[in-house]
Amino acid sequence: MSGAPHASPPGVAARPAGRLLPVAVEAYLAWVLVLSTGAVLPLLAMGEGTSLAPEDSALLRLTLVPVLAMVPVVVALHGRALLAELVRLPLLLALLGLALFSTLWSVEPGATLRRAVAFAAYALLGAVMGLRWSGRELVERLLWLVLFVLAASLFFQLALPGLARMGDGAWRGAFAHKNVLGQMAAFAVLVLLLAWRQRLAARPLLAAALVLALLFLLFARSATSLVVTLAVAAGFLLTGRGAMPPLAKAAIVAFAAAGLALAVLWVVLAPEAVVELLGRDLTLTGRLPLWELILTRIAERPWHGYGFHALFTVPAFADYVLLTLGWNAPNAHSGYLEVALGLGWIGLGLTLALLAQAGLRALGSTDPLAGQAALLFLAAYLARNLVESELLLQTHLSWLVLVALLVRTGLARSGRP
Numbered sequence: 001m002s003g004a005p006h007a008s009p010p011g012v013a014a015r016p017a018g019r020l021l022p023v024a025v026e027a028y029l030a031w032v033l034v035l036s037t038g039a040v041l042p043l044l045a046m047g048e049g050t051s052l053a054p055e056d057s058a059l060l061r062l063t064l065v066p067v068l069a070m071v072p073v074v075v076a077l078h079g080r081a082l083l084a085e086l087v088r089l090p091l092l093l094a095l096l097g098l099a100l101f102s103t104l105w106s107v108e109p110g111a112t113l114r115r116a117v118a119f120a121a122y123a124l125l126g127a128v129m130g131l132r133w134s135g136r137e138l139v140e141r142l143l144w145l146v147l148f149v150l151a152a153s154l155f156f157q158l159a160l161p162g163l164a165r166m167g168d169g170a171w172r173g174a175f176a177h178k179n180v181l182g183q184m185a186a187f188a189v190l191v192l193l194l195a196w197r198q199r200l201a202a203r204p205l206l207a208a209a210l211v212l213a214l215l216f217l218l219f220a221r222s223a224t225s226l227v228v229t230l231a232v233a234a235g236f237l238l239t240g241r242g243a244m245p246p247l248a249k250a251a252i253v254a255f256a257a258a259g260l261a262l263a264v265l266w267v268v269l270a271p272e273a274v275v276e277l278l279g280r281d282l283t284l285t286g287r288l289p290l291w292e293l294i295l296t297r298i299a300e301r302p303w304h305g306y307g308f309h310a311l312f313t314v315p316a317f318a319d320y321v322l323l324t325l326g327w328n329a330p331n332a333h334s335g336y337l338e339v340a341l342g343l344g345w346i347g348l349g350l351t352l353a354l355l356a357q358a359g360l361r362a363l364g365s366t367d368p369l370a371g372q373a374a375l376l377f378l379a380a381y382l383a384r385n386l387v388e389s390e391l392l393l394q395t396h397l398s399w400l401v402l403v404a405l406l407v408r409t410g411l412a413r414s415g416r417p
Helices: 015-036 041-046 054-062 064-077 079-087 090-104 109-132 135-159 178-198 203-219 223-238 246-269 271-277 287-300 315-325 335-363 368-384 397-414
Strands: none
Touching (some): 015 109, 041 054, 064 079, 079 090, 135 178, 135 397, 178 223, 178 368, 203 223, 287 315, 287 335, 335 397, 368 397
């Protein structure tokens, strides 16, 4: 009788690691989603101030280091499948390449390189999410993400109201600015509507979360997010599987038409009263003079721009904007102008072509929920970026979701597993 230990069957020793690796990847991707919302950490770093100090911004950038360090590992785990999908997205690859190469002519090469690398890394992570998750799985993860964000914002509003309100009294929840709360609350409304239609969670929970998201939209005083969300949500409720009955649709359309007619009449007869009620001015809170200034700068470098998200990081330009307009604009306040400013008309053309491809893939998707989610988010994304600079924001949730749905709807359309 030999004293040698019995040999384990092949693969038995590897099973624990085999089970652990997918869990680790899922946990990592969940952490990436949480960080991409911009919740909690920026607010805690800023405190009750009105903006982040340079040292606080540098500290927050350090939180991205472990995320970016893991990107090559996650990409390697999905190597062949990921490469096969990226080859089918030449517009995405061209846009990533242009952002990286714009470092060569950027007015602030360090900022451009840092942001372009993060932009490419998050695109790869979004593609991995699209590979790993079906439309239902992606929306489920987004649902739990927005529930976390809403709960965190409610906690800050109730427990730390001094921290969770801005100087003008507007709510900012768990975020550094009211506009960010408005964007996330708007995103939450759309996710919750999708979850309601697909019954992804208990209806009472979804109803309570939807009411909370709408409250945050109102008290954040973000007019853009409110108007865009109501318009896109109305379109969603009136169309698609599980839409409202014809009579209810007709009633909503009639009331909406009457309300729109009255609103237009009010704007024509008393524009000052309208903008005062909205907390705005007749120049869209100073955006029109800013856009004129931006268009002048774009005309000086029309084709290649000033480098990916670079110009507003130049102190001299920021001071010039402040002296010229009388207020400190952190960006172009238009995603389309922001892209043209950084990457020129070539970059804007590639971006619009990529968004058009995303829409076409969504329309042809055989994964119904992925197609619905892509069209819903894309409509809100296109509208919001008319007056907000969210387009191609390198570490933002919207960029991750856009790439994930672009990949997922492409897989579903072609029938690839």
